[in-house]
Amino acid sequence: MKFDIMRDRLLNGLNDVMKAVSSKTTIPILTGIKIDVTEEGLFLTGSDADITIQTFIPVEEDGDQLINITETGSIVLQARMFNEIVRKLPTNDVEIEVVNGLQTHIRSGKSEFHLIGSDASEYPLLPEVSADGSFSLPADLLKSIIRETVFAVAASESRPVLTGVNWQIQDDELVCVATDSHRLARRKTKLEQVPTDVNSVVIPGKSLNELNKVLEDSTNPVQIVITSQQVLFKTENVLFFSRLLEGNYPDTTRLIPAEFKTNVTINGKSLLQAIDRASLLAREDRNNVVRFETFEGNIVEISSNSPEIGKVEEQIQVEALDGENLKISFSAKYMMEALKAIDGQDVIIQFTGAMRPFILRSVIDDAILQLILPVRTY
Incomplete structure (x- = not known):
């Protein structure tokens, strides 16, 4: 096997397949990356048995020659070492040659590395997947x-x-x-x-x-x-x-409430920032809990207190508030992650009581739904 390739293209391919390589694998050959050179181009494969990534670099792309192939073939090289070597090569032109079966020479500029590879036939085959129903x-x-x-x-x-x-x-x-x-x-x-x-x-x-x-x-x-x-x-x-993971996923549809006692429409970004500020004082041992309380006049208050540090209260004017008054506590982390998923849009938060799960949706559509269980503090 012998070929020349642009270093930056080889690195891009390696960056992808390295995401599948784990140093913790019990199968020694999976600490390596499989390199296959065919007439069409270069295939790089990395795997940890759970995830397998294969990337392809064609001989030419948009009229540019990316690889010059002198001889096709396959080899498995130690992943971390090969990746580090390619990253630190002095020029953008790389020549890789395998001689005497497993002896691999990597040349760039005046630099030359010699690695001992492994037999590519020992590397697991890609999973069989038929394209029906894709x-x-x-x-x-x-x-x-x-x-x-x-x-x-x-x-x-x-x-x-x-x-x-x-x-x-x-x-x-x-x-x-x-x-x-x-x-x-x-x-x-x-x-x-x-x-x-x-x-x-x-x-x-x-x-x-x-x-x-x-x-x-x-x-x-x-x-x-x-x-x-x-x-x-x-x-x-x-x-x-x-x-895929084995086992039956629980039926989550019955967790999502159908009726609500309090509805709050609020700017997602301003709520996220207020919870972020309140969580600065939220007690660590309470799983970072903040409180949320509704008041007359379309106002909600976000607060948190820590006996050792102090307390914070912040009121936010909301766009709409209807239903029963409510005091509820929840994990600041969970609420912030839910709001980030809805991505700064106006959100409607629907509550069914202080100790029942509540949901968040975008005002624009209900493609995204977030549900959070409250924390008992009152």
Whole structure:
């Protein structure tokens, strides 16, 4: 195997596949990156057995020659070391050559590295995924869906299925739900193509966070293929596979209240900033709790106190307030994350009482719904 490649293009590809490589893997070959050189170009693959990312660099793009291939072939190189070497090479021209089976030479300018690779035939094959029943979403929309739900997955592994986001196909909608049993985030999206052979899967939150990074600069549509054990996200030059979580995701629809006693319409940004200020004094041992109280004249008060430090009170004029007066306490962190997901728009907050879950929605549409359980302080 022998080829020349532009260093910056090689680094871009490595940046993507390195997101799947873990130093904690129990399978030694997965500490490496698989390099396949074919007549079409270069394939780089990284995996930790849960996530597998493959990126492709074509021989030429838009008339520019990116790779000169002298001889095709495959090798697995130690991921961290190879990535560091490429990052620190002195020029943008890189030559990689494999001789005597596994001896790998990396040359750039007057610098030359010699690495011992591993046999590429020992590297696991990509998961089998047939493209039946696939659908696609614009990259920007997919990134929004992830950002608006994934923060609410459970951090603890005590109920593994809650560490993922439940994706359900209902009629012509994709409904994505995350909950850690103290709060819930739901995002609905209309689909143009509806897959018929899948209706509910749970995608690990960790996988979605890594996918979000891979899609950072992407604006093209992402093709999504879901099977019983894997999901594949496919962009122009990247394949992102993730295993799915096993187990039944709880039915969350019954958690969402249908009737409300107090409705508050408020500017999301000003509420977020007020809670941020109040949380400065919120007692750490109380899980950062702030209080929310309604008053006559469309006023709500955000407050928090800490006997050792002091207290803070701030009143906000709201756009609309109807129903019963209310005093409620909640986690500042949960409320701020919910408001960030709705992204600074005007929000309507609907309460069913001081100790019942309450929901937040955008005034504009109900594609995003956030639910939070209050904290008992009164």
